Amino acid sequence: MEDRLSKEEVLHVAYLAKIKIKDNEMEKYQIELKTILDSIKKIKEVTGYDDEILIAPFSEDARLRDDVNKSNVIVKDILKNVPRHSGNYIEVPVVINE
Amino acid sequence: MSRYLDKSIIEINKMLKEKVIKPIDLVEEAFARIEENENLNAFITLNKEEAIETAKKLENLEVDNILFGIPIAIKDNILTKDLRTTCASHMLDNFIPIYDATVISKLKEKHMIIVGKTNMDEFAMGSTSKTSYFGAPHNPWNYNKISGGSSGGSAVCVSSRITPFALGSDTGGSIRQPASYCGVVGMKPTYGRVSRYGLVAFASSLDQIGPLTRNVYENAVLLNAIVGMDNNDLTSANKKEEDFTRKIGEDISGMKIAIPNYFMSDIVSDEIREKIRSIIDILKQSGCTVDYIDIKYLENAVLLYQIIAMGEASSNLARYDGIRYGHSKENPKDIDELYYGSREEGFGDEVKRRIMVGSYILSGDNAKIYYDKAMSIRSDIRTSFLEAFKKYDLIIGPTTTTTAYGLDVEDPNPLKSFMDDVLVIPVNMAGLPGLNIPIGFSKDNLPIGMHIIGNDFDEATIYKLASYIEKKLNLDLTPKGCDKSV
Numbered sequence: 001m002e003d004r005l006s007k008e009e010v011l012h013v014a015y016l017a018k019i020k021i022k023d024n025e026m027e028k029y030q031i032e033l034k035t036i037l038d039s040i041k042k043i044k045e046v047t048g049y050d051d052e053i054l055i056a057p058f059s060e061d062a063r064l065r066d067d068v069n070k071s072n073v074i075v076k077d078i079l080k081n082v083p084r085h086s087g088n089y090i091e092v093p094v095v096i097n098e
Numbered sequence: 099m100s101r102y103l104d105k106s107i108i109e110i111n112k113m114l115k116e117k118v119i120k121p122i123d124l125v126e127e128a129f130a131r132i133e134e135n136e137n138l139n140a141f142i143t144l145n146k147e148e149a150i151e152t153a154k155k156l157e158n159l160e161v162d163n164i165l166f167g168i169p170i171a172i173k174d175n176i177l178t179k180d181l182r183t184t185c186a187s188h189m190l191d192n193f194i195p196i197y198d199a200t201v202i203s204k205l206k207e208k209h210m211i212i213v214g215k216t217n218m219d220e221f222a223m224g225s226t227s228k229t230s231y232f233g234a235p236h237n238p239w240n241y242n243k244i245s246g247g248s249s250g251g252s253a254v255c256v257s258s259r260i261t262p263f264a265l266g267s268d269t270g271g272s273i274r275q276p277a278s279y280c281g282v283v284g285m286k287p288t289y290g291r292v293s294r295y296g297l298v299a300f301a302s303s304l305d306q307i308g309p310l311t312r313n314v315y316e317n318a319v320l321l322n323a324i325v326g327m328d329n330n331d332l333t334s335a336n337k338k339e340e341d342f343t344r345k346i347g348e349d350i351s352g353m354k355i356a357i358p359n360y361f362m363s364d365i366v367s368d369e370i371r372e373k374i375r376s377i378i379d380i381l382k383q384s385g386c387t388v389d390y391i392d393i394k395y396l397e398n399a400v401l402l403y404q405i406i407a408m409g410e411a412s413s414n415l416a417r418y419d420g421i422r423y424g425h426s427k428e429n430p431k432d433i434d435e436l437y438y439g440s441r442e443e444g445f446g447d448e449v450k451r452r453i454m455v456g457s458y459i460l461s462g463d464n465a466k467i468y469y470d471k472a473m474s475i476r477s478d479i480r481t482s483f484l485e486a487f488k489k490y491d492l493i494i495g496p497t498t499t500t501t502a503y504g505l506d507v508e509d510p511n512p513l514k515s516f517m518d519d520v521l522v523i524p525v526n527m528a529g530l531p532g533l534n535i536p537i538g539f540s541k542d543n544l545p546i547g548m549h550i551i552g553n554d555f556d557e558a559t560i561y562k563l564a565s566y567i568e569k570k571l572n573l574d575l576t577p578k579g580c581d582k583s584v
Contacts, residue, residue: 054477057529083426
């Protein structure tokens with residue numbers, strides 16, 4: 001069995017995770033991701049469990065907040081952490097190709 | 099330098115009430131201690147100016163509760179309004195929150211004083227705090243050893259007696275494991291006990307905020323202050339108010355205690371198992387029954403954690419896009435370069451690895467093969483624990499398999515950090531409360547901790563047993579490097 005993922009496989013998971021991989025990091029991730037994914041695949045060998053799933057260990061019924069309009073955040077505060085903005089608008093690069 | 103902060107919280111409170119000291123004395127002392135222990139790298143950001151200002155304002159108020167005017171340190175993944183919160187990541191190294199986490203609002207209502215934000219593993223992903231963008235903290239018992247993680251800075255802060263209190267967060271042992279390595283008391287409350295609003299999300303079905311303190315009583319006091327239902331966290335539980343100190347000092351005879359066989363298997367060092375056996379002897383002599391039991395799928399808990407935590411992390415960390423807040427790539431040519439590039443530059447290796455694996459786990463059919471199956475087995479682990487609690491009051495075991503190891507240990511195996519938490523992860527899977535209590539030292543003078551696990555929302559019984567053990571052992575838990583003169 002191969003001791004590493006193929007470059008294509010690493011690029012696929014990086015694409016899913018929206019992370020750019022540098023050429024000099026490729027080999028490291030090929031080996032490390034293979035080790036983790038092999039470990040995770042061991043779950044296929046676990047048997048005898050009940051089919052009921054536990055999404056979160058919390059049993060109270062969902063409750064809804066009161067339908068009241070509350071002003072929790074202020075635009076000028078939000079903009080303090082925005083990397084690029086113009087007036088009250090958050091700037092992004094062009095998203096439509098010419 | 100005065101040494102008021104070495105006194106018990108009850109004594110400090112009395113001195114404040116009688117106006118022998120003022121909050122500013124405690125704040126100045128805390129910052130002197132921070133300076134004295136700067137080499138431990140426990141803090142990422144200090145809050146000196148505001149802490150001094152708050153302390154001065156408190157001089158005009160009545161001392162109305164036991165936490166009034168007491169300095170506290172906060173893990174740097176808990177939002178503090180106008181105080182930088184980095185999650186120990188380059189991604190957030192300029193991030194200034196615009197609101198307080200619910201726990202912070204509660205501490206401010208009690209007039210506690212935040213002295214700073216503590217070091218941690220990046221986005222709480224790790225077991226050593228070495229994945230911090232700001233460098234690893236050092237263990238106060240041995241400068242060359244790890245603090246544990248991810249709440250390493252909080253554990254170091256309390257252990258080195260900088261502040262009596264700190265908050266941490268625990269997704270797979272991140273309060274209890276560093277508490278064990280650093281010789282402090284650390285509690286992960288029941289899932290839902292403490293609001294997660296304002297805790298930067300890592301794995302939402304596992305995360306929980308909890309207290310790290312010098313002793314059991316003070317831990318229960320801090321838990322009293324941070325619990326409660328919160329409309330901003332719909333997984334916070336609607337429970338009647340209770341005093342978590344109420345069972346401290348009660349007789350423990352007649353208590354039924356269980357210890358899972360897996361927790362005493364050869365994955366744990368001989369020295370630690372020996373120490374746990376000595377505690378079992380004490381408990382038996384004190385009139386408790388202690389039985390060895392089996393809990394299903396404990397040996398698979400790390401595997402489940404890898405799947406559930408990484409899956410949830412990949413989803414939670416998708417929000418870091420370089421657009422709304424956080425690190426942003428300079429001069430991107432298009433939206434993809436902005437997104438991919440900001441994440442490439444902003445996240446460290448451990449975080450990238452976990453997000454990539456998590457994205458894979460949740461993609462297409464894999465979600466059923468891995469994530470759904472992990473949640474099914476998780477359900478069985480919880481059921482098995484709850485079955486045990488029909489017969490037993492508490493479950494015990496070691497907190498860690500070894501004592502703190504060298505900061506220079508570089509294990510090429512990316513699974514190593516998960517294995518450090520093998521004994522504490524099952525509790526997050528089941529959503530139960532768990533606490534680390536120091537029970538002694540190894541032959542090279544490093545703290546050893548015991549893990550006490552309680553039934554759902556039964557933190558008070560954990561504190562009852564922990565306080566008994568604490569009193570019986572009467573350990574000196576101040577690291578030798580600290581100045582003990584008062």
